[in-house]
Amino acid sequence: MHEPQSIAVNDDERMIPAWSIILASIAFLLIEYYFWIIAPEHRHHAPPPLGFRIYFNLSWGVVVALYFLMVGYISKDAPRRGMSTRFWMLVCFVMPGGIGAVLYFLLRQPEVTRCPACSTHVQSDFHFCPQCNYRLTASCGNCYRSVRTTDIYCTRCGHSLAEDEMPRRLHVLGD
Numbered sequence: 001m002h003e004p005q006s007i008a009v010n011d012d013e014r015m016i017p018a019w020s021i022i023l024a025s026i027a028f029l030l031i032e033y034y035f036w037i038i039a040p041e042h043r044h045h046a047p048p049p050l051g052f053r054i055y056f057n058l059s060w061g062v063v064v065a066l067y068f069l070m071v072g073y074i075s076k077d078a079p080r081r082g083m084s085t086r087f088w089m090l091v092c093f094v095m096p097g098g099i100g101a102v103l104y105f106l107l108r109q110p111e112v113t114r115c116p117a118c119s120t121h122v123q124s125d126f127h128f129c130p131q132c133n134y135r136l137t138a139s140c141g142n143c144y145r146s147v148r149t150t151d152i153y154c155t156r157c158g159h160s161l162a163e164d165e166m167p168r169r170l171h172v173l174g175d
Contacts, residue, residue, distance in 0.1 A: 020072020024065040031061040070101045081109040082121070 035057040040047060047053065071092050078085040092100035110123045117134035127139040127146070138149045142159035151161055 015076045016069055016072045017076060020068055020075070024068035024072075027068055028061040028065040031064050032057060035060065067098060067101075070098070074101065074104055077108070078104075080111050082112045083109055 035053075048056075071089055074088050074092060075085050078088050088100070088104050091103060092098075094100065095103070110125050112121050112123055114120065115122050115129040115132065115134055115136065118129060118132040120129055120131040122129055122136060127137050127144060128135055138147050138151075139145060140147050140154035140157060140159050140161065143154060143157040145154065145156045147154055147161060153160055
């Protein structure tokens with residue numbers, strides 16, 4: 001497993017890198033250039049109606065541009081999840097028709113963050129840190145499912161969450 005990169009909360013807005021936006025723009029323009037300038041010169045039959053040509057040409061340009069934007073997103077998202085960026089970008093380019101990107105979204109790991117207490121890498125679905133037992137999220141003391149901090153009873157098993165809080169407070173005070 002690769003060492004995950006951490007991305008600050010304000011960096012989440014920039015999940016599509018500039019190189020991907022530039023490549024998507026260039027690809028869109030090249031597709032449009034091909035369909036509007038080059039392809040009509042080599043056509044040996046009557047062109048389709050103008051409305052169909054506009055729809056068809058723009059659709060292909062948008063699909064190719066979105067493909068480059070998706071690969072750019074994967075290049076930024078994979079490190080956040082401790083996954084190999086090179087491998088998943090290669091899969092996206094090698095597998096035709098966006099199948100590689102679909103596979104990425106089906107098989108991607110949960111986001112990896114750091115434990116506030118000991119800085120160990122932990123997955124976002126962990127309730128407790130595996131190294132220091134720090135409580136990462138609110139969870140039921142009976143079934144260990146996630147609960148909201150405002151809940152009084154667990155929505156899964158009905159366990160009173162107030163009973164869970166008392167021993168933790170004593171434990172924290174005893175440390």
